[in-house]
Amino acid sequence: MLLGMYEQEVLQELTKLSRGYDTFIDVGAADGYYAVGTLLSEQFHSCICFETDFRGQEAIRSLAELNKVYKRIDIFGQANSGFLSLLSSTGFDLKRGGVFLFDIEGAEYSLLKDNVLQTLRTSSMIIELHDSSDDPGSNNAQLIDRAGRYFDHHVITCGARDPNSFPELADWTDDDRWLLCSESRAGLMKWLVLTPTAVHLN
Numbered sequence: 001m002l003l004g005m006y007e008q009e010v011l012q013e014l015t016k017l018s019r020g021y022d023t024f025i026d027v028g029a030a031d032g033y034y035a036v037g038t039l040l041s042e043q044f045h046s047c048i049c050f051e052t053d054f055r056g057q058e059a060i061r062s063l064a065e066l067n068k069v070y071k072r073i074d075i076f077g078q079a080n081s082g083f084l085s086l087l088s089s090t091g092f093d094l095k096r097g098g099v100f101l102f103d104i105e106g107a108e109y110s111l112l113k114d115n116v117l118q119t120l121r122t123s124s125m126i127i128e129l130h131d132s133s134d135d136p137g138s139n140n141a142q143l144i145d146r147a148g149r150y151f152d153h154h155v156i157t158c159g160a161r162d163p164n165s166f167p168e169l170a171d172w173t174d175d176d177r178w179l180l181c182s183e184s185r186a187g188l189m190k191w192l193v194l195t196p197t198a199v200h201l202n
Contacts, residue, residue, distance in 0.1 A: 018099060
């Protein structure tokens with residue numbers, strides 16, 4: 001995380017997608033790594049977080065206060081069927097949209113129903129895919145099919161890392177440098193990236 005290698009593909013997509021949007025919505029915000037980081041780097045003006053774990057919510061608050069961005073962040077609990085209303089309550093403009101990052105351990109498949117995707121059709125999204133299967137009828141295939149009605153889409157996967165490029169690690173052993181790249185995943189991670197199709201921008 002400190003060196004920018006953690007989920008660096010997501011970081012790169014966020015940088016590209018942030019252009020033209022003011023608000024970042026982090027659904028499954030964990031400890032606030034992305035939420036506070038994107039505010040601190042001025043990629044977004046404001047952030048809305050959803051995090052079920054109370055300890056995670058406290059960690060986000062503490063991190064936001066430490067980095068002096070607390071006034072620009074809203075923190076809610078679980079994202080459920082009423083989360084669009086909570087978004088609106090913050091002043092977020094559903095029609096203008098924002099950039100969403102979804103990482104809620106598989107609950108994305110039930111949350112992102114057709115009506116939600118249609119409402120958020122002017123937004124861009126990065127969705128962590130927790131189903132290992134892409135076969136017809138799988139959660140991944142069904143989500144991509146629904147999203148394809150309103151968004152252009154592509155899938156990104158975890159790519160290469162080069163721990164040898166960091167002078168901070170020059171005195172580390174080979175084993176330790178390469179272990180630093182590990183995110184301890186059970187398999188190859190994939191994320192679905194959605195951007196609005198031109199026909200749905202109006």
